[in-house]
Amino acid sequence: MFVQPPTWPEEFAKRYRENGCWRGETFGGMLRERAASLGNKTAITYADTHISYQELDESVSSLAAGFHQLGIQKGSRVVVQLPNIPAFFEVIFALFRIGALPVFSLPSHRSSEITYFIEFAEADAYVIPDIDGGFDYRSLARQVKEKLPSLPHVIVAGETEEFLGLDDLRKDPALDPQIHVEASDIAFLQLSGGSTGLSKLIPRTHDDYIYSLWKSNEVCELTQESVYLAALPVAHNYPLSSPGVLGTLYAGGRVVLAPGSSPDVVFPLIEKERATITAVVPPIALIWLEAAPHRSDDLSSLEVLQVGGAKFSAEAAKRVKPALGCKLQQVFGMAEGLVNYTRLDDPEHIVIHTQGRPMSEYDEVLVVDDEDKPVPHEVAGHLLTRGPYTIRGYYKADEQNKKAFTPDGFYRTGDIVRLTKEGNVVVEGRDKDQINRGGEKVAAEEVENHLLAHPDIHDAAMVSMPDPFLGERSCAFVIAKGNNKPAPHVLKSFLRERGLAAYKIPDRIEWIDAFPQTGVGKVSKKALRELAATHTANV
Template identity: 55%
Template sequence: MIEYDRVPEDFAERYRRAGYWRGETLGGLLRDWAARDGGRIAVVDEAGSHGYAALDAWADRLAAGFRALGAGPGRPVVVQLPNVAAFAAVSVALFRAGAPPVFALPTHRRSEISYLCEASEAVAYVIPDVHHGFDHRALAGEVLASAKTVEHVIVAGDPGGEFLALGDVERAPEPIMDGPRPDDVAFFLLSGGTTGLPKLIPRTHDDYAYQLRATAEGLEFGEDGVYLAVLPVAHNAALGCPGLLGALRAGGRAVLLTSPSPDEAFPLIESQGVTLTTLMPPLVTLWLEAAEFYDVDFSRLLVQVGSARFAPETARRVTGELGARLTHWFGMAEGLLTYTRLDDPEDVVIHTQGRPLSPADEIRVVDEHDRDVPPGEIGELLTRGPYTLRGYYRVPEHNARAFTPDGFLRTGDLVRLTPRGDMVVEGRVKDVINRGGEKVAAGEVEDLLVTHPAVREAAVVAMPDAVMGERACAFVVPRGAPPALEELRSHLRGQGLADYKLPDRLELIGALPLTKVGKVDKAALRGIAAGSA
């Protein structure tokens, strides 16, 4: 079995008694609905649709095949598949086989994949043949040169004569006598940092089954729900909040797209009767600007937005222009999720990231000395709870810094709590600009910049300065005629922003760079700003 930093037993027992952990394992996904209503559509992708019974049987055949290849307890498999039905079948098969999948993103390349194979000691690597013009078989050949533990490369598609085809892995189903326990690692997600290689995040059957159940209940997603995945389903947001796996647990339908383009997504929203989708703020802007060119009824759609700061002006447009409903989220692959409830007032939905998912989520807001700040003040978010990890995988030195002695995760996020307990994310610890001793929260400036009609998107970062220590550089994606720096500074003053918070420099840019998980790459922008300072 995989050894990992477990939740202390007194906490684990508390979570079991409270009913958060119910002894479920994720291999049970599909079983009930396959037996009750096997013809019900479970997954739709670009190739067609798959019913619950067919998908369940496919996962059983793959589970037997993976076990025959040596994948099982303590022997993970790196899975790098896009949003296709095979992702669901392979994932459930590995859950049943007890071989934790390591979910890599489709955009990862040799550096990341080689590291993931080595760090997890993976026995196999599952890939598509060609995705968005990139041949993953060539990548696999490079990875095999350094990945000592990988014995098999399995291709969903044409294996090219060198590797195994996914269909050739399948075997006649047979009972698995040494299947996983609820407290075993079910799979690994990846940390979303912007520097260095991602760290492995162990998620257990217990904690993720609770997350799937609680997020679906919170968003009233049931058997009539239709979830549209346009973000990579290897990412926590589209995988299990409730995402693909939550839709399958609830008996709903998951519609998988490999692109978030309105050209592809909007017709499916109409034809499939989509009720829920997850977007990041830049995609919301793209959809808003495209909506006027399509005849689509968005009134039954709930848009779940998170993973980055979401400007209030853009949030208002979701309900005002699209006519969709909005739920505002904050979340991390490590665990903690907060969200605005469906009956929250509009002001709460637009201006906050809501309250924690679980009554057992513990949060603290602290200063640089780990002292709790007064209510309403900004500090770093610390958290622990029934679905938050207690340690990254096999990095004890990092864990000593990333967790408090009593098990709280240091998130690196700057937040404040409103009087009613809703959380407002103000940015990252590294997003604070120290301008001559005055602290400037980049997020505050960004939210006001996008209220200018000539600004499509904005990101503010620190740049080094010999006199002030740091100054603020605003990167702006213009809308129409590009604005000038003084024009933006005047606009910000008109919004009531103090002079020391005004940007010192403006850089116009065609698009903000993004990390592999779709967040604005502030590290890249800081590098650009420093290079031209």
């Protein structure tokens, strides 16, 4: 049963409609309109395959009919774990068209996360590739089915083995069931970065997410001539919508799908496909900056490099234009809503030293102290926000919503920022128990719970430690139950065997006799972070 999450009060919804933020568009309708107006124009390029808007629309109708005949209905949830391949777009738009909800999983997730998503969302299906990046997702599906034998369908894009094939679902496009979908309906569920336990699910409506697309397109100046190269996994909110692949399709541009983000993969693609814009996280940007002077690829088509997901150092930011010959655009946002951009015509000091300003004039931003009182400009505080594309509550999370949202609907982002007098945001850090590992958010509590399952561990606490490349890495401090203290590599293997995604495995594990405590007797993670920063690696 679908549980309706908290949404915007009617007075706000009315205001957003009257002000033209919410136009009553749906994703299924948007693609149909683009196919009608753009026809044979290429929408997606993957390797040597070019898919037109018309071909994409017909494929979506074909799959929509197949999903519907399979029993996936309006409101059904489907966990989608697909890499950067055309099937990702065919699947999600087919689900949009029948009013079913994709639950966006990342290719890096493993059995622990996938089992949770399927169980919590009460999913009717799980969609995977066969093999990607050398990893067999059918093996992962078997692990999930062992834990959740009642999962109705596993659908594979590729060689199916015992599962259902995505191609086998395709029907005559004329059989598209033409389900009525409201723009105010929930379109999909995204994953939160999460600071406590496993990820929360973020409900996004057609109205609010499409608004974020066309506002992003305005700021980023996307047109039908734009070529967006998707170097990051497209299920992430950032390359999905800022403006990302969906923003590009909304603009009528062309999406080029890259199978990875290394210069060996991406630089030749930029040259071949004449990409005009792409998005990366800081660690990847640093690799590109180091590689560019030593390569001969023609990157002259690239107009904008977006960097987001974590704070980009000013020194690295200064190197983008000299090394890559394009403009830098800093992006700071969250899957829950608010997105900030530096503008393409901003002065260099703003582009280098800030993370931009909100993209919408209807974004409300507060920076407050620990008592929720506003702080002056240039003083760091907690970032709170609400607006036409920032959610009002997580899915099935009543207790968490009371903490994450103020009574008047402001979302507590967990970010520590300061606002410049010009209204630009400068990110200073996080106030939540979360590690930002090169743009991948890791909830300490989730990893700690897995560590506590080990028979030799009495207690565990994981914290961030500074890293010049990733921004932050993770360090887990563990207390032994007895005299046996397994080596760090043994504990890491234990976590992998429990189905934890690789980026969540602690970079460092240290045994400790007792945790430092705060004045009220709680574990002092501040003291542990200081300890992690000073200790040499023990891996």
